[in-house]
Amino acid sequence: MKSILIMMLVLLVTGCAGRSTSSQPYFEPPPPPQGKALVYMMRTQVIQGSFWESVFSINDSALVGLNSETYSWVYVSPGLHKVSAGQRPHPKNVFLYLPVEQGKEYFVEYTQQNMAEMIRVRDAKEGKNMVMGYSYVPVK
Secondary structure (H helix, E strand, C coil): CHHHHHHHHHHHHHHHHHHCCCCEECCCCCCCCCCCEEEEEEECCCCCCCCCCEEEEECCEEEEEECCCEEEEEEECCEEEEEEEECCCCCCCEEEEEEECCCCEEEEEEEEECCEEEEEEECHHHHHHHHHCCEECCCC
């Protein structure tokens, strides 16, 4: 029985180590280039599915997988963009349409409330405070 518990612990640690992405503490990204906006993607602590990354996509193109309390950012052209998140890119992932204006910053959060997945835009001050406490994961 003891050896089974040890084996399970080893598998758990190995599995967690294998899924982690390289991350670093918050840093201020460069301002967006002319004609672009800065879009932060962030994931809070979630209960259901917390062992898996949440893959963020913009206009159905997967950009980054985020774990609990991590964030990333991209430059986006002005216009209306579909931002989605889920365990893998899928048409049934939660999504929102983000109207983007050049030179602005947007904070899109994937979270859960009452075990239901949701994606929402945070106001700039609240979003900035959140990402300052999160770890950065670069877009691949």
